[in-house]
Amino acid sequence: MPSQADPAVSLRNVSLVFGGGRGLLRDPATVQALRDVDADIPAGQFVTIVGPSGCGKSTLLRLVAGFAEPTAGEVLAAGAPITGPGPDRGIVFQQPRLFPWLSVRRNVEFGLRTTRTPRARRDRRADELLRLVGLADAASRRPYELSGGMQQRAAIARALAPDPDILLMDEPFAALDALTRERLQEELRRIWQQTGKTVLFVTHSVDEAVFLGTRVIVLSKRPGRIVLDRASTLPGEDDPHAHQDFLTLREEIAATVREAAA
Ligand SMILES: Nc1ncnc2c1ncn2[C@@H]1O[C@H](COP(=O)(O)OP(=O)(O)OP(=O)(O)O)[C@@H](O)[C@H]1O
Numbered sequence: 001m002p003s004q005a006d007p008a009v010s011l012r013n014v015s016l017v018f019g020g021g022r023g024l025l026r027d028p029a030t031v032q033a034l035r036d037v038d039a040d041i042p043a044g045q046f047v048t049i050v051g052p053s054g055c056g057k058s059t060l061l062r063l064v065a066g067f068a069e070p071t072a073g074e075v076l077a078a079g080a081p082i083t084g085p086g087p088d089r090g091i092v093f094q095q096p097r098l099f100p101w102l103s104v105r106r107n108v109e110f111g112l113r114t115t116r117t118p119r120a121r122r123d124r125r126a127d128e129l130l131r132l133v134g135l136a137d138a139a140s141r142r143p144y145e146l147s148g149g150m151q152q153r154a155a156i157a158r159a160l161a162p163d164p165d166i167l168l169m170d171e172p173f174a175a176l177d178a179l180t181r182e183r184l185q186e187e188l189r190r191i192w193q194q195t196g197k198t199v200l201f202v203t204h205s206v207d208e209a210v211f212l213g214t215r216v217i218v219l220s221k222r223p224g225r226i227v228l229d230r231a232s233t234l235p236g237e238d239d240p241h242a243h244q245d246f247l248t249l250r251e252e253i254a255a256t257v258r259e260a261a262a
């Protein structure tokens with residue numbers, strides 16, 4: 001039975017082998033994506049996950065999303081085994097994946113249509129979230145009328161619509177230009193502070209991982225396992241980028257990722 005004391009997410013000795021099969025059906029072309037990943041993530045943490053390309057970062061998020069099952073070990077949300085996707089977990093991908101024929105408001109409230117929420121309440125919720133992500137003026141526009149950064153804001157609002165406890169983000173800012181990316185990083189930090197969600201955020205950027213995370217996890221090259229799991233408590237300044245603690249931590253994480261990739 002889940003309780004308040006349970007971590008938002010528990011990864012218990014999680015391993016995943018693609019194309020495993022059993023006995024005579026065993027596929028020779030197996031890929032071990034993850035090995036013995038073990039971590040508890042308390043509610044409200046902002047965890048960033050970095051590591052070499054192909055080390056299993058997206059696979060780890062897919063397990064928590066409920067899109068895949070571990071070959072060994074357990075993945076739990078609030079103490080209960082994850083058996084599939086659920087409204088307690090919202091997802092933001094690298095591409096916004098908005099429905100082009102729907103307005104921004106309709107895209108955001110789409111996730112609530114399967115619930116029994118009345119239309120007026122769904123609209124109110126969508127507008128509230130569009131305000132939160134700074135898109136109040138774009139509610140009636142179509143996705144193709146928005147910049148890439150605005151589309152990604154809409155995708156964040158859509159993921160938040162069912163009020164999930166956990167937000168899973170797979171390189172959500174990787175396709176954006178540098179200035180938009182910085183702006184959205186700051187906005188995401190503010191949104192996280194305002195909503196108190198548990199966030200798991202995959203990125204290739206060490207800078208982004210250290211700036212956003214209250215905890216940074218580094219995975220080794222494939223099969224991914226945790227080689228560093230570090231609190232990232234930066235001074236509560238508006239821009240910690242120039243602060244010595246930020247620079248020291250960024251260098252430590254970058255060195256670990258370089259070693260992990262070797
Ligand atoms: N459905 C699948 N079937 C077989 N192999 C897969 C599948 N999904 C992922 N893989 C393999 O598992 C490994 C981990 O992939 P994953 O996408 O999780 O890595 P990643 O760290 O997110 O990569 P990147 O940083 O390049 O996005 C890779 O070798 C990939 O080719």
